Amino acid sequence: MIDLRSLSYVVTLARRLSFARAAEDLGISQPALTRAVQAVEKRFDVRLFDRDRSGVRVTAQGQAMLDAAAVLLANANDLERQWDRTAKGQSGDVYFGMAPMPARALLSATVLERLKAAPGVRNIAVVRNVDALWPLLVAGEIEFFVAAEGQVPEAVPVRAEVVGTFPNSLIVRRGHPLLTGTGTDARFPILTSSRSGMSHAAGLEDTADGAPHVIEDFGALVQLTASSDAIWRTSSYAVAEEITRGLLCELPRSRGNAAKNIRMMMYRLERRSQSVGAKSLAQIMRRLTRQLSGQKW
Template sequence: MLDLRQLTYLIAVDRRRSFARAAEDLGMSQSALSRAIQALESRLGVRLFDRDRAGVLPTEQGREVVAMAADLLAASGDLERQVNLMRAGGTGRIRFGLAPLPAHALLPAILAERIATLPDLANDVVVRNVNALWPLLLGGEIEFFVSAEGQVPESHAIRAESLGAFPITQVVRPGHPLLSGQDDGKPYPVLLSSSTGLMAPSTMQPAETGTAHIIEDFNTLVAATQGTDAIWRTSAYAVWRELAAGTLCALPHAGGDAPRRMRMMIYSLARRSISPAARGLRDAFEKAVTALAAQAGDPA
């Protein structure tokens, strides 16, 4: 097998057209460099350089070998750079999942930032309810998923890490009767993005007595809330843009109590090592939750 150092020596001699100058560049003796080139010629079975008083010139075969050596050294450098990027989580492909609520709250900003800063890292993202993400995790099709706590079976095979807490918020359209205290006792439909994990705290408005509708698509949930008297049980973190714009409104908590919270978790297989890319994403999700809390003036 060829020694990459010999190819480096070959390129140096071809560039400098002098064993003495090449040896000086390489920090070695001229005799050692000459022996290395002779050994390479012997191994390849071709003469690489013609040597005379005028200097050193590559032979016809030598020029071809120099060109191939340059390609090999460039490929070796690319390999090392790619491995370094992979070790830092900056290249390759990562497959992960999120439940609809954290996906809407966290994913757009995180993906935009990572696509801009890590263009060689491919992201395969699955947005589903937990009952669909769970088998994908167990089957090794995704490396981790993000969802609210309490939606997966307790298991020693699972690694669960907290990303932070989301406030639970009841969201309605502007002008909704409940915003002005006009509770006429009628049942209001309830909208949810998932069938599990977002239980209504006892301190919330008691008007959630109508039919519950499970809708995974957030654009549809926004439109349905704006166009009906339904109460959307979600988190202010997921709809902060709509709340800030006044296109949706948050119902006040009973008695002015602080909002109840749900912990957002990242779930992975305990037996599987966490890749550098996954560690980077976990840190990005934690920072995003902290940023949302600061944006909302939420100390938690």
């Protein structure tokens, strides 16, 4: 099999039509270039160049072969650049998943930063509950997923890294009876986005009007909470914008259960290498979580 270096020698000679100038471009001696060209011609039993006192000319048969070699070299150079960009996290695809709550808090800002820093990388994110994300991870369809701690089977060989700590919050509309002190003995609907993790109604037994309503769509949850007396169990990080605008409010934490905070984790399979793109996403999410923790609403 002919190597790319030999191809670069003959293609350079075809372009320069001078052994002296081609050797100078290649950084080798003229005898070395001559031997390399002769080796290629002998290997394929073909004459690529005619040589006489007037100079060097490409033969008719050689022209077709050298044209094909030039295309191959260009493709090899493109491949090398692509591999280099991919290795540096500047190209390729990153497939990952997020549970709805951390996605609401972090996904758009994280991807926006990656679009600016690495426009050549394609981000493919799926937002689903953990019971749907886990099979995707095992099948290799996503590289990692982000979800609350404690939702992955203990027997599964996964590596978990902390993204940050989220408050376990109770969210209500502005003017809710529990904020004004007029609803201390009343019962209210409880909303959640998942059956697991932060979705339980522990600590709300005296306030809950029945079992929690599970609504996976965060847009619908925002509208329901803003337009009713329902209590939404989520994290204030997931509705930071709505709280800042005054549309929603956080109840005092004393009404929650003993677990005031919950760790948000990045889960990936054990012994599976982490791509540069995945590492960059994790770094951004950690920084954004720290920024959220410093906000005052």
